[in-house]
Amino acid sequence: xxxxxxxxxxxxxxxxxxxxxxxxxxxxxxIEGTDRIERIAFxxxxxxxxxxxxxxxxxxxxxxxxxxxxxxxxxxxLTGPFSRRVFPLxxxxxxxFAYHLPLDAHLEIGNAACLARKVGxxxxxxxxxxxxxxxxxxxxxxxxxxxxxxxxxxxxVLDHPVMVAAPxxxxxxxxxxxxTGGANRDWVxxxxxxxxxxxxxEMSEHDWxxxxxxxxxxFAGGHNATEQFGxxxxxxxxxxxxxxxxxxxxxxxxA
Numbered sequence: 001x002x003x004x005x006x007x008x009x010x011x012x013x014x015x016x017x018x019x020x021x022x023x024x025x026x027x028x029x030x031i032e033g034t035d036r037i038e039r040i041a042f043x044x045x046x047x048x049x050x051x052x053x054x055x056x057x058x059x060x061x062x063x064x065x066x067x068x069x070x071x072x073x074x075x076x077x078l079t080g081p082f083s084r085r086v087f088p089l090x091x092x093x094x095x096x097f098a099y100h101l102p103l104d105a106h107l108e109i110g111n112a113a114c115l116a117r118k119v120g121x122x123x124x125x126x127x128x129x130x131x132x133x134x135x136x137x138x139x140x141x142x143x144x145x146x147x148x149x150x151x152x153x154x155x156x157v158l159d160h161p162v163m164v165a166a167p168x169x170x171x172x173x174x175x176x177x178x179x180t181g182g183a184n185r186d187w188v189x190x191x192x193x194x195x196x197x198x199x200x201x202e203m204s205e206h207d208w209x210x211x212x213x214x215x216x217x218x219f220a221g222g223h224n225a226t227e228q229f230g231x232x233x234x235x236x237x238x239x240x241x242x243x244x245x246x247x248x249x250x251x252x253x254x255a
Contacts, residue, residue, distance in 0.1 A: 001243040002038040005029070005095055008061065011242065015109075015234075016102035022131040023101045025070045031089050031096035037061045042235040043249040044224055046096060048084040053249045055092050062089065063238075065111070065231050067098025103230045104135045104180060109237055111180040111230035112136035115199070118157045118229065119150070121176060127193075128179045128186060136179030136186075138195060144172035147217050150197065160225035160254070163203050165212040173197045173217055180226035187211045187218050201226040202255075224253040 003011075009029050012018070018027045030046075041059040043050035045066035054062040068085060069076075076082050089096055104111050107126060112135075116124055120142045126134035145153070147166040150173055154162045177190035178199045184207050190198035191214055198211070203220035211218035232248055239246045 002036050003242045003244055005033070005035050005037060005061070008037060008040075008095075008238075008242065009097070011238070012063075012097060012099060015237065016099050016106060018099070018102050021101045021105070021133050024072060025067060025098070025100065027067075027099050027102055028097060029095060030067050030069060030098050031086070031094070033089065033093040033095035034060050037095065037244065039245045039247075040235075040238060041247055041249055042231050044227055044231055044251055045253075046085055046098060047251070048081065048088075049251070050249045051085055051088040051094075054094055055088050057247060059094060059247075061095040061097060063097045063099075063231070063234065065098070065100060065103050065227055067096065067100065099234070101130060101133065101135050103234060104227075105133065106230070107137065109230060109233035110137070111227045112178040114229035114233050115157070115180060115226060116176075116178050119153050119176075119199075121178075127177045128183070128189060135183065136177060138175070138177040138190075138193070141174055141176060144174045146170070146172060147197075150176075150217075151219060154199065154219060154221050158221045158225040158228075160222045162222075163208070163220040165203065165208040165218040167212045167215045167217065169215065171196065180230075181223050184220065187216060191216045199226070223255050224251055 037060040041054040121139040124139040127138035128135040173196040187198040197217035201223035
């Protein structure tokens with residue numbers, strides 16, 4: 001079976017409500033390839049590695065969470081490492097689709113929602129505020145847990161080390177907010193609404209001090225690791241709805 005490029009793009013736009021988000025870069029089609037798509041690769045990021053595997057596995061599209069173009073990086077020349085991400089896709093007529101904040105935020109297949117369900121959270125609602133849009137979820141653990149127990153559960157789910165900043169009071173954790181990836185600054189949003197803990201991908205030196213001194217548990221499980229589940233859930237949805245061959249390209253990125 002196959003799907004057209006335009007039909008796949010429209011499917012993504014409707015599912016992820018792309019138009020609702022003010023993002024750091026363009027969501028949707030970033031490199032235009034062949035019109036007819038029979039095999040789709042999925043990966044967390046558009047890298048030289050994911051581009052190479054997409055070519056080797058004869059995909060006609062690569063769908064990622066982290067695309068190629070970011071407002072904070074400015075214009076980039078098609079030289080050096082960046083060219084090794086772009087040219088293999090262009091030369092082999094492979095479409096590149098990228099969905100950043102819309103995939104973080106989705107309440108069913110988003111990065112935060114998928115991670116929340118894997119650690120045993122329920123009663124999920126939207127959480128966070130990026131220019132008026134939520135980018136994660138909040139919810140309740142099935143049973144209150146200690147910081148150590150939640151850290152161990154996260155390590156098992158993510159297969160990745162997890163940093164934890166725990167306040168001295170050692171209170172059990174029940175209400176948790178999650179915004180995956182590089183949302184380390186947003187622990188203050190969890191504190192503001194009275195949550196016990198906040199889970200993200202990264203933690204700076206001052207976050208470690210500030211969050212625990214404020215009385216909030218903060219966990220950081222890696223940017224790539226916390227954002228591996230949304231793209232895989234999107235892949236499953238495409239396979240189900242579009243009836244095309246799909247495969248996932250894992251990354252060894254430890255960050």
